[in-house]
Amino acid sequence: MCFTSNFWNLVVSGLADGFLYALIALGYTLVYGVLQLINFAHSEVFMSGGFASYFVLRAAMGSSTPHGIASVGFVVLGVLAGGTGGALVAFLLERIAYRPLRRRHAPRLAFLISAIGASYFLYNLAGKEFGRNALEIPSPFTNGPVFTIFGAVVQTYYIVIAISAVVMLVLVDRVVAVTKLGKGIRAVAQDAETASLMGVNIDRVISQTFVVGGILGGAAGFLFGLSAGVVFTMGFTPALKAFTAAVLGGIGNIRGAVLGGLLLGIVENLGVACTQASWRDVIAFGILVLVLMIRPTGILGERLGRSA
Amino acid sequence: MHLGIKRLGVPMAATVLGLTSLAGMATTAAQASSKPTYTIAYEGPLSGGNQQLGLNMKYAVQLAVNQANSGSTFGSLPFKLKFTPADDGGSATQSPTTAQGLIDNKSVVAVVGPAFSGATKAAEPSFAAAHLATVSPSATAPILADEGWKNFFRVVADDNAQGPADATYAVQKLKAKGIYTVDDASSYAVGLVSAFDAKATSLGAKITHQQAPGTTQCQAGTGNVQEYGALATQVQQTHDPVTFYAGYYCDFALFAKALRAAGYTGQLMSDDGSLDPHYVSQAGTSVAAKTVLSCACTNLGNSSADKAFSSGFKKLAGFPVGTYSAEAYDAANTIISTLKKLGNKSISRAALVTALHKAVYPGLTKRVHFLSNGNIAGSTVYEYQVQNGKIVELGPVTQLVG
Numbered sequence: 001m002c003f004t005s006n007f008w009n010l011v012v013s014g015l016a017d018g019f020l021y022a023l024i025a026l027g028y029t030l031v032y033g034v035l036q037l038i039n040f041a042h043s044e045v046f047m048s049g050g051f052a053s054y055f056v057l058r059a060a061m062g063s064s065t066p067h068g069i070a071s072v073g074f075v076v077l078g079v080l081a082g083g084t085g086g087a088l089v090a091f092l093l094e095r096i097a098y099r100p101l102r103r104r105h106a107p108r109l110a111f112l113i114s115a116i117g118a119s120y121f122l123y124n125l126a127g128k129e130f131g132r133n134a135l136e137i138p139s140p141f142t143n144g145p146v147f148t149i150f151g152a153v154v155q156t157y158y159i160v161i162a163i164s165a166v167v168m169l170v171l172v173d174r175v176v177a178v179t180k181l182g183k184g185i186r187a188v189a190q191d192a193e194t195a196s197l198m199g200v201n202i203d204r205v206i207s208q209t210f211v212v213g214g215i216l217g218g219a220a221g222f223l224f225g226l227s228a229g230v231v232f233t234m235g236f237t238p239a240l241k242a243f244t245a246a247v248l249g250g251i252g253n254i255r256g257a258v259l260g261g262l263l264l265g266i267v268e269n270l271g272v273a274c275t276q277a278s279w280r281d282v283i284a285f286g287i288l289v290l291v292l293m294i295r296p297t298g299i300l301g302e303r304l305g306r307s308a
Numbered sequence: 309m310h311l312g313i314k315r316l317g318v319p320m321a322a323t324v325l326g327l328t329s330l331a332g333m334a335t336t337a338a339q340a341s342s343k344p345t346y347t348i349a350y351e352g353p354l355s356g357g358n359q360q361l362g363l364n365m366k367y368a369v370q371l372a373v374n375q376a377n378s379g380s381t382f383g384s385l386p387f388k389l390k391f392t393p394a395d396d397g398g399s400a401t402q403s404p405t406t407a408q409g410l411i412d413n414k415s416v417v418a419v420v421g422p423a424f425s426g427a428t429k430a431a432e433p434s435f436a437a438a439h440l441a442t443v444s445p446s447a448t449a450p451i452l453a454d455e456g457w458k459n460f461f462r463v464v465a466d467d468n469a470q471g472p473a474d475a476t477y478a479v480q481k482l483k484a485k486g487i488y489t490v491d492d493a494s495s496y497a498v499g500l501v502s503a504f505d506a507k508a509t510s511l512g513a514k515i516t517h518q519q520a521p522g523t524t525q526c527q528a529g530t531g532n533v534q535e536y537g538a539l540a541t542q543v544q545q546t547h548d549p550v551t552f553y554a555g556y557y558c559d560f561a562l563f564a565k566a567l568r569a570a571g572y573t574g575q576l577m578s579d580d581g582s583l584d585p586h587y588v589s590q591a592g593t594s595v596a597a598k599t600v601l602s603c604a605c606t607n608l609g610n611s612s613a614d615k616a617f618s619s620g621f622k623k624l625a626g627f628p629v630g631t632y633s634a635e636a637y638d639a640a641n642t643i644i645s646t647l648k649k650l651g652n653k654s655i656s657r658a659a660l661v662t663a664l665h666k667a668v669y670p671g672l673t674k675r676v677h678f679l680s681n682g683n684i685a686g687s688t689v690y691e692y693q694v695q696n697g698k699i700v701e702l703g704p705v706t707q708l709v710g
Contacts (some may be wrong), residue, residue: 005438005545006541006542006545010455010538010568011543013534013538013541014538015536016537017534060682114477132527133558133586133590133592134525134558134561136589136590136592143569145571147431153570153571154567155570156608165401193331200398224533226567227533227565227566228525228533228562229525229562229590231525231526231559233524233525233526233527234525234533236524236525236532237523237524237525237530237532237533238532238533240533241532265534268534268538269537269538270317272535272538272542273538273542274541276518276519276541277519277520277521277531277536277538278518278519278520278521278531279492280532280535281530281537
């Protein structure tokens with residue numbers, strides 16, 4: 001049967017896709033939590049992370065093919081480089097594209113236009129500066145089958161994605177749940193005005209929220225670029241899917257974004273088992289619409305900022 | 309409007325040509341005979357994302373015209389030639405305007421181009437109405453030859469030649485009993501893959517076909533890079549010894565990587581859309597190794613004529629010959645040799661069209677001779693292979709399977 005013969009293979013590749021969606025989706029959900037704004041330029045935060053890790057790894061690795069512990073080191077370096085690049089662009093975005101509008105109490109629509117404008121500006125700039133062809137991130141490891149689970153081949157690349165993503169997702173969950181920054185984020189999300197009366201510096205919290213989302217998005221850009229290469233249009237579809245995942249899980253809800261990402265990845269992959277690759281998006285978005293008809297606020301519901 | 313041109317075009321061209329020769333007489337009064345001047349135009353993308361393809365051809369045409377004027381290729385000619393480039397951006401919307409500009413320039417007797425199939429399809433009705441010969445070095449859409457345009461010629465085989473040739477190679481040379489075919493949903497790839505599937509089936513191979521839309525990552529469609537993981541799993545399940553991809557190098561590189569990561573060890577094949585060094589650099593040398601790519605075009609060899617063209621091109625253009633440079637050179641020289649055959653009488657556009665239908669010219673890439681629908685006679689498809697990170701020509705399919 002079409003469904004059963006590839007089941008575990010498709011679940012494994014679905015989980016790998018899902019972890020990437022989850023990392024990107026968190027950027028949308030965190031910003032939505034504090035600003036009730038969809039940061040449509042997040043796709044370019046993702047792309048910036050990809051390019052940052054490309055330049056750093058190319059400089060650091062040269063033409064070497066690392067093994068063992070060196071591979072791990074270069075993966076960590078790539079994640080850090082991607083995260084830093086993403087964080088920097090997210091920070092600047094908030095400063096240049098959103099904060100001036102917020103100061104002037106601009107209507108919501110203005111934020112949306114500003115976001116789309118920033119997105120177009122950034123990806124066209126990247127296309128102009130870095131060329132129209134995909135650039136290959138030098139691979140820190142040799143990809144290949146590592147082990148099989150229920151007959152499904154697990155590649156090195158999938159393991160790298162899963163470990164990096166799980167570490168980052170747990171860290172973010174903890175940061176929002178227990179740190180002072182996390183308290184600030186949750187306070188602003190619940191009621192910005194009251195939070196500011198209580199002494200929370202709203203501007204700083206919003207800025208830091210963008211940075212946290214940027215780190216995750218940028219690191220995802222690195223993990224994605226490892227296999228597909230980095231190019232100016234790389235952010236478009238993955239970010240759209242991640243946004244979908246965030247809505248599916250319940251926008252503003254951190255664990256919802258992770259759940260939505262993993263679910264979307266698996267559903268997309270299993271969906272094509274009995275059909276063709278060209279049906280992939282039809283199936284994925286069909287299911288999204290069905291879920292939202294039954295639960296309009298997403299699977300876990302909109303619980304702005306109240307993550308833990 | 310088109311009718312007006314049809315009726316007036318030829319006499320007006322003759323008048324203008326007559327005037328040109330009078331002017332020539334005035335300035336070179338000392339010379340015994342005055343020579344008429346004919347303009348050969350080039351139409352293709354000279355700006356935008358695909359401009360390199362256009363430039364590859366433009367300089368080749370310019371070189372042919374320069375050489376003919378200096379007498380180095382055809383000896384002494386009874387006319388002088390001029391060259392004019394026209395930019396259509398490779399786009400079907402811009403192309404008719406560009407074409408009209410060339411039609412209105414009465415000294416233009418023939419056009420090398422248009423370069424792209426879409427642009428050709430859009431401009432050809434106007435060219436046909438003006439009886440202006442167009443010889444494309446690169447427009448491969450099969451439909452172009454079916455429209456009844458008398459003035460349409462091309463020096464490259466159409467896509468109907470490539471798909472069956474690839475299928476023959478896969479079944480008879482690689483001995484594949486099962487072949488997995490994938491197309492990127494572009495009109496080029498859909499046509500190519502259906503021709504491939506039909507031929508391979510008739511040769512006894514079992515075909516499994518799937519469509520995977522080109523990705524946004526590659527600016528080639530609406531697809532998502534992640535589609536290739538699941539697709540590779542499905543291909544791997546079939547254990548087909550050959551996978552044929554119809555599409556362009558960027559997406560093919562992503563698909564090839566996914567296939568190898570999924571543990572697929574079969575032979576990879578693709579078409580002229582993937583015949584680009586970027587395929588090797590984006591897929592990686594080890595993934596791309598042994599991939600077979602096809603094209604109805606051939607590398608220049610080591611003959612003295614080939615070398616003279618390469619060095620002359622580089623001197624004029626400032627960069628080495630590229631895809632379809634040699635085809636454009638052959639197209640221009642076919643036109644020039646036909647003009648020469650028509651002699652020193654004043655040559656009309658329509659007369660040139662008629663003469664081109666009978667033309668035989670030994671070009672660099674092939675013996676140029678046109679069928680009545682404008683297609684090139686005898687369409688040879690060549691296979692290439694990635695070896696040690698370089699794309700190497702294996703030879704014509706007919707010889708490889710023979």
